Amino acid sequence: MRGGGALLALAAALAAAAPAAARADxxxxxxxxxxxxxxxxxxxxxxxxxxxxxxxxEPCASYARVVAVEGDLVTVEELVEAGGIDxxxxxxxxxxxxxxxxxxxxxxxxxQGFAVADDxxxxxxxxxxxxxxxxxxxxxxxxxxxxxxLSPRIKAGALAxxxxxxxxxxxxxxxxxxxxxxxxxxxxxxxxxxEAPEELLSAKLLExxxxxAELPAQPFARAKKGAWAAYRLELEQQGETSREILELExxxxxxxxxxxxPFRVGHQGEGQKRAFELDAPPxxxxxxxxxxxxxxxxxxxxxxxARSAPEKLTVGDRDFxxxxxxxTLRTLDERFKVKLWLSSExxxxxxxxxxxxxxxxRAATLTLEVGGFGDEDRTVWGxxxxxxxxxxxxxxxxxx
Numbered sequence: 318m319r320g321g322g323a324l325l326a327l328a329a330a331l332a333a334a335a336p337a338a339a340r341a342d343x344x345x346x347x348x349x350x351x352x353x354x355x356x357x358x359x360x361x362x363x364x365x366x367x368x369x370x371x372x373x374x375e376p377c378a379s380y381a382r383v384v385a386v387e388g389d390l391v392t393v394e395e396l397v398e399a400g401g402i403d404x405x406x407x408x409x410x411x412x413x414x415x416x417x418x419x420x421x422x423x424x425x426x427x428x429q430g431f432a433v434a435d436d437x438x439x440x441x442x443x444x445x446x447x448x449x450x451x452x453x454x455x456x457x458x459x460x461x462x463x464x465x466x467l468s469p470r471i472k473a474g475a476l477a478x479x480x481x482x483x484x485x486x487x488x489x490x491x492x493x494x495x496x497x498x499x500x501x502x503x504x505x506x507x508x509x510x511x512e513a514p515e516e517l518l519s520a521k522l523l524e525x526x527x528x529x530a531e532l533p534a535q536p537f538a539r540a541k542k543g544a545w546a547a548y549r550l551e552l553e554q555q556g557e558t559s560r561e562i563l564e565l566e567x568x569x570x571x572x573x574x575x576x577x578x579p580f581r582v583g584h585q586g587e588g589q590k591r592a593f594e595l596d597a598p599p600x601x602x603x604x605x606x607x608x609x610x611x612x613x614x615x616x617x618x619x620x621x622x623a624r625s626a627p628e629k630l631t632v633g634d635r636d637f638x639x640x641x642x643x644x645t646l647r648t649l650d651e652r653f654k655v656k657l658w659l660s661s662e663x664x665x666x667x668x669x670x671x672x673x674x675x676x677x678x679r680a681a682t683l684t685l686e687v688g689g690f691g692d693e694d695r696t697v698w699g700x701x702x703x704x705x706x707x708x709x710x711x712x713x714x715x716x717x
Contacts, residue, residue, distance in 0.1 A: 344431040346414040347448045350467060350475035351383075351391040354411055357505020357626070358383040358472035361517045362479065364497035366399055375400065378518055379497065381473040386411070393473060398522045399495075417452065421463070426456025438466045440477045440499050441511030445470055447477055460484050472502045472509065505626045514624070515645040515654065532598040533625040533640055536659055536667025537575045540567045543693030544665030547702040552611050554681035562688070563608055564702035565666050577607060577666065582706040601644055605655055607666070609673050612683045614655075619647045630658050630669055632686055635698055637662055637669045652676045663690045 359382040365374040377399040385392040389411045397403045409415055417428055429452065436449035447466040454461040466478040476499065483493040501511030511517075545566040552559045561581055568578040574595055579588035591607060593599050601623065606614050623644040630639045639658040646653040658670040671685040689699025699705075 343416045343418060344428060344452070345416050346420055346450070346467065347433050348467070348469065348475075349410065349412055349414045350420070350469075351393075351409045351411050352469075354383050354386060354391045354473070355504060356383055356386050358503075359505075359514065360471050360473040360476065360502040361500050361511075361514050362476065362497040363500040363517050364479075364495070366493070366495045368493055376519070377495065377497065378522060380514055380518060380522065383473050396522060398519060402522060417450070421454075421465075423454055423456070426454055429453045429455060436466060438468075438477055440466075440468070440471070441501065443470075443510055445477055470502075470510065471499050472504065506628060507626070513643065515643060532601055532604060532657075532659065533642060534659070534661075534667075535595060535598045536604065536661075537567075537570075537577075537593055537595060537599075538667075539661060539664040540570050540575045540666075541664065541692065542567055542570045544690075545692070545701070546663050546666045546668065546690040547688050547700065547705050548608065548668075548685045549688050549705065550608065550611075551684045552681065553683075554679070562702045562706045563685070565607060565668075567665050579607065580702065582702050601642070601655070601657075602646060605657065605671065605673065608668075608671060608685050609655075609683055612653075612673050612675055612681055614646060614653060614673070615648050615651070620644055628658065630660075632669065633688075633699065639669055651679070663687065664692070665690060 359380070362379040364377055366377045367374045377397070379395060379397045381393055381395040383391055384394045384406070390408050391411050392406060392408045394406045395404070397405075417423070417431065431450070431452040434449045434451075436447050437444055438447050438449075439445070445466075445468040447468045450463075450465045450467065452463055454463055461481055461483040464480045465476060467475045468477045469475055471477050478498040479495070480497075481493070481495040499511065500517045501508060501513060503509040503513075543566070545564055547562060547564045550561050550563050561583065564580045564582070566578050566580065568576040568590060570576075572595070574592055576590050576592045578590045581588060588610070591603070593603075601620060602614050602616060623642065625640050625642045628639050628641040630637045630641075637658070637660045639660045642657045642659060644655055646655060653676070654674045656672040657668065659667050660669045661667060663669060668685075669687050671683075673683040675681045687699065688705045689696060689701055691697040691701070
């Protein structure tokens with residue numbers, strides 16, 4: 318195993334490897350890296366690889382996530398980009414430390430000069446107390462020098478950083494190098510360190526992730542004619558900030574579909590009504606376009622890395638039990654990152670808050686937060702759009 322093949326084989330096993338019967342003299346990791354693991358734990362490692370000194374560096378990345386925890390067994394799925402995309406699913410013990418060979422998926426050769434030392438390494442801007450592993454893996458005509466930093470604070474395998482230098486002595490002598498470091502890690506509910514996967518991974522790798530382009534649940538499941546929700550919108554672009562009030566009302570509702578009518582306070586006439594079928598959750602872009610008209614989400618962009626998790630969100634004096642959905646939308650020229658906080662408590666639209674960021678030359682950020690909701694007969698919480706607008710105008714006058 319040498320060159321590009323070694324890059325993929327080693328990178329694909331950074332945080333997941335199949336358990337194997339260990340000999341008594343085989344070195345083990347200094348602790349169990351999957352102890353306390355929960356479904357949804359994840360970690361992204363990013364870095365570069367170079368086949369030899371005559372080739373340029375290429376980006377590489379690994380995305381590992383825990384997909385199942387059954388008793389003492391933890392199943393990890395990993396996607397790796399190192400030239401191509403490689404996918405693997407492996408199982409570890411949650412209680413026992415794996416052998417070094419099993420952890421790094423070294424299926425042949427011998428491990429020599431294994432050593433463990435306490436070390437501190439700054440990862441994601443945080444100084445972590447790590448166990449530094451170093452050893453030489455000899456296999457065939459190659460000798461690979463491997464150094465790895467492990468910290469329990471890194472989910473889905475504890476790997477904080479990894480460095481490999483492989484010297485092959487075949488017909489063509491190679492000097493392969495791989496360097497990776499954790500760029501983000503967290504649980505299903507929140508990010509613990511660094512950035513989220515959609516900020517770190519390439520579009521190619523994001524497209525390989527599981528996660529569709531539909532909302533995780535039907536936001537209009539409880540919608541009735543006359544139900545409404547009023548929102549405060551804020552748009553920042555080109556150094557300027559604009560604010561307005563938007564109201565979304567259920568214009569009609571049947572067992573099969575709903576029609577949502579937007580109304581912007583201070584604008585003449587109603588906005589374009591949108592119909593949604595109820596047999597399946599709506600497309601994430603169609604749904605976000607209800608309120609993101611001022612930032613112009615493209616209908617034909619590629620949706621990548623859609624992920625959802627439960628999250629409590631406080632707005633004013635009310636706590637909402639939400640599902641937070643994040644996804645990245647890409648075109649040839651632009652990239653958008655969208656965050657939605659959804660809750661069935663808001664019967665008309667299911668939307669509590671949102672954030673849409675557009676990157677590139679036309680960079681802009683749109684934020685939205687519910688200010689009130691109700692139905693034809695009453696205001697359930699907060700204020701309707703016209704009252705929110707009056708409050709906004711009073712504040713503007715006071716500022717002036």
